[in-house]
Amino acid sequence: MSSADTHCPYCALQCAMTVSHAGSTTVTGRDFPTNRGGLCAKGWTSAELLASPHRLRRPLMRRPDGTLAEVTWDEALDAVAAAFRDTKATHGPDANAIFGGGGLTNEKAYQLGKFARVALGTSRIDYNGRFCMSSAAAASNRAFGMDRGLPFPVTDLDDASTILLLGSNVAATMPPFLAHLAGARAAGGLIVVDPRRSATARLTEDGAGTHLQHAPGTDLPLLLGLTHIVIAEGLLDRAYIEERTTGFDAVRRSVAAWWPERTSSTTGIPVAQLRETARRLAAGGAYILTGRGVEQHVDGTATATAAINLALVLGLVGREGSGYGTLTGQGNGQGGREHGQKADQLPGYRSIRDPDARRHVAGVWGVDPDELPDAGIPATALLAELGGPVKTLLVAGSNVVVSAPDVDAVRARLEALDTLIVCDFFLSETAELADIVLPVLQWAEEEGTMTSLEGRVIRRRRALPGPDGARSELWILAEIARRLGAASTWSTDPSVVFDELARASEGGIADYSGLSHALLDTGVEAYWPYRSSSTPRPFTERFAHADGRARLVPVDATPPTPTDRGGELTLVTGRYLQQYQSGTQTRRVAELNGARPEARLEIHPATASRLGIRENALVAVSNERGVVRARATVTTDIRHDTVFLPFHYAGDECANRLTEAIVDPTSAMPEFKRTRVRVSPDTAGAVAASAGVGVARASAGAAPAQAEATDEVGNADAAHARAADSAAPGPGRVPVIVSEHPGITRTEEGTHV
Numbered sequence: 001m002s003s004a005d006t007h008c009p010y011c012a013l014q015c016a017m018t019v020s021h022a023g024s025t026t027v028t029g030r031d032f033p034t035n036r037g038g039l040c041a042k043g044w045t046s047a048e049l050l051a052s053p054h055r056l057r058r059p060l061m062r063r064p065d066g067t068l069a070e071v072t073w074d075e076a077l078d079a080v081a082a083a084f085r086d087t088k089a090t091h092g093p094d095a096n097a098i099f100g101g102g103g104l105t106n107e108k109a110y111q112l113g114k115f116a117r118v119a120l121g122t123s124r125i126d127y128n129g130r131f132c133m134s135s136a137a138a139a140s141n142r143a144f145g146m147d148r149g150l151p152f153p154v155t156d157l158d159d160a161s162t163i164l165l166l167g168s169n170v171a172a173t174m175p176p177f178l179a180h181l182a183g184a185r186a187a188g189g190l191i192v193v194d195p196r197r198s199a200t201a202r203l204t205e206d207g208a209g210t211h212l213q214h215a216p217g218t219d220l221p222l223l224l225g226l227t228h229i230v231i232a233e234g235l236l237d238r239a240y241i242e243e244r245t246t247g248f249d250a251v252r253r254s255v256a257a258w259w260p261e262r263t264s265s266t267t268g269i270p271v272a273q274l275r276e277t278a279r280r281l282a283a284g285g286a287y288i289l290t291g292r293g294v295e296q297h298v299d300g301t302a303t304a305t306a307a308i309n310l311a312l313v314l315g316l317v318g319r320e321g322s323g324y325g326t327l328t329g330q331g332n333g334q335g336g337r338e339h340g341q342k343a344d345q346l347p348g349y350r351s352i353r354d355p356d357a358r359r360h361v362a363g364v365w366g367v368d369p370d371e372l373p374d375a376g377i378p379a380t381a382l383l384a385e386l387g388g389p390v391k392t393l394l395v396a397g398s399n400v401v402v403s404a405p406d407v408d409a410v411r412a413r414l415e416a417l418d419t420l421i422v423c424d425f426f427l428s429e430t431a432e433l434a435d436i437v438l439p440v441l442q443w444a445e446e447e448g449t450m451t452s453l454e455g456r457v458i459r460r461r462r463a464l465p466g467p468d469g470a471r472s473e474l475w476i477l478a479e480i481a482r483r484l485g486a487a488s489t490w491s492t493d494p495s496v497v498f499d500e501l502a503r504a505s506e507g508g509i510a511d512y513s514g515l516s517h518a519l520l521d522t523g524v525e526a527y528w529p530y531r532s533s534s535t536p537r538p539f540t541e542r543f544a545h546a547d548g549r550a551r552l553v554p555v556d557a558t559p560p561t562p563t564d565r566g567g568e569l570t571l572v573t574g575r576y577l578q579q580y581q582s583g584t585q586t587r588r589v590a591e592l593n594g595a596r597p598e599a600r601l602e603i604h605p606a607t608a609s610r611l612g613i614r615e616n617a618l619v620a621v622s623n624e625r626g627v628v629r630a631r632a633t634v635t636t637d638i639r640h641d642t643v644f645l646p647f648h649y650a651g652d653e654c655a656n657r658l659t660e661a662i663v664d665p666t667s668a669m670p671e672f673k674r675t676r677v678r679v680s681p682d683t684a685g686a687v688a689a690s691a692g693v694g695v696a697r698a699s700a701g702a703a704p705a706q707a708e709a710t711d712e713v714g715n716a717d718a719a720h721a722r723a724a725d726s727a728a729p730g731p732g733r734v735p736v737i738v739s740e741h742p743g744i745t746r747t748e749e750g751t752h753v
Helices: 073-091 106-120 134-144 154-159 175-186 219-232 238-244 248-254 260-267 271-282 300-313 355-365 379-384 407-415 473-484 494-505 590-595 605-611 683-690 715-725
Strands: 002-007 016-022 024-029 060-062 068-070 096-100 125-127 162-166 190-193 209-212 286-290 323-326 392-396 419-424 436-439 448-451 457-460 569-574 600-603 618-623 626-634 642-646 660-663 675-681 745-747 750-752
Touching: 002 457, 060 073, 073 096, 073 392, 073 419, 073 436, 073 473, 096 106, 096 379, 106 125, 106 448, 106 473, 106 494, 125 379, 134 300, 154 175, 162 175, 162 271, 175 190, 209 271, 219 248, 219 260, 219 271, 219 300, 238 300, 248 300, 260 271, 271 286, 286 300, 300 323, 355 494, 379 407, 379 660, 448 494, 600 605, 600 618, 605 626, 605 675
Parallel strands: 096 125, 096 392, 162 190, 162 286, 190 209, 286 323, 392 419, 419 436, 569 642, 600 626
Antiparallel strands: 002 016, 016 024, 024 750, 060 068, 060 436, 448 457, 569 675, 600 642, 618 626, 618 675, 745 750
């Protein structure tokens, strides 16, 4: 029997678990500060992914007839290398591009950035973290000189009296995190800002706190108004402001126009609640936490900055018992952006345009710094170049056909490429379009490190071998680099790659130079920067700017206007508890997908009545970019001017068919949370459903017709799995992988595959 202590493959809370394998695989929770032995539904069922019948087990290549067929690794890698080589020779290095992911280990994220700059010589690299953390990162770098999601251990929240949580439904996204809110709830101090009465907002009921149900997209005016009240009522910490910050006078002037009545009329929050919130934050023991609902806007950087300004004016940051932080979403969203996947960064969170940084990293890589490319362009701009200046694209750890804004346009550009190469362990919607698909290992089949939302570097350990035919991205990149005759060295050993990463990061903001796999295996608490010791609270004595002071930066509430209004209702997107990101993994777990098999549109009863929509009716949600079809959930949990869709689904249920590819001017974060739409009964869909067709939707990745599912998880789940497997393949999809499914059983101790 093999066993390994590792961490969950999903969110940045990185809950600890033990994976044991002896014919079947068992997942059990493990005591760790973030989760204290608990796991959410996604964690408990994560082992089912390892033996899924949908696993890719052989490389695939597009045949002349448009179908995908299995090939050998040599054939696939020779074709990849030839595509990169020919594209560079014909169109130049920037015609090759890389699109990475925030779920990759630190080692793979580092090697991917190095591969782009050294093996391909391209500046065209970015990753899906641009859709998650870029606004918070830009705001934190500007204010503090450092971007670390939580600049304190998550356990510090346990003793909070007040927690202001904006733009995050943690009850759905990271349920074990709720234990850290218990102290604030007991004190009546949990304040949740959300246009929906989400599961997290419901935690404020019965005297546990306050739900501020503001109009969507008005987080910035709300924060400006709260700062106005803090200053006007003398609730600010003048000594802290004078000793530890700069820029207060400019911020004071910038919030002067946001008196309580104006803020109330803009946000929809009563003046009494605004004043009560400001006073509560000033009473001590307060934390301000932000999430994607605040940041995924064209004014996301300004909004995150306003939250930081409020925290600084109150004197919360860098003090014991209070603070500001942002909740990283993807499993390695923090580490993934520190070591080279972002268009403008080198390892260690260094600027690629800094001559000293270029010299240092080039020295580690053994190349001339002048040979390194310049800064590239962010994700949305990079996707816009596909099929134009960019001819060949490698995607690793991302499913852009579901997750990017205006996905119909993205799909068209992917199809216009000369060559699309996708590394994945399932045939995702993006992989279905690929010319070459490379099967990779999953979380429990590999060694490496991740960096949690606390900035804590942790070990991912191998518990069992991967399926024959799947390979690590480290091996894949090394083999392609060898075929291209690339300079430098390309180890396939994660511990060796980490040692190189540590050297490359030395002296940078995100300095990992004192760490190694061997040291992490001792169980040491390792919060970066880690040169010779851990830094769990980096702002206790000084901020990361040269003068040690934080920057108060004035912002205003005049965001760029979307290019079209698109309708009378505002669409906000978000997550379900049982699904994750683009659904590539969770839509293949019968229990999870059975609980949330489809996208549901949340709509207020008054709005539904006016539009002639009933509970469970098929509806069409549309604007000039596309149409999404879903069933209606009529609920008072949402405002009458707002509708909600989850973003986990593909095809006609894909919420990002409606979102617009406009971005924050500072961070290049797309606008995901404020999209104007029209909603109407879907008569065409209803007719199709009555004929037995149903709402058009992409399956979770059809299993081969010749591979029978043998799930033993109960008739309902098994029936659902078979129904998903029988979905008709979409264009270009030819299910060719045949794999055995050994069956699934569950015990009280865990999930067995």
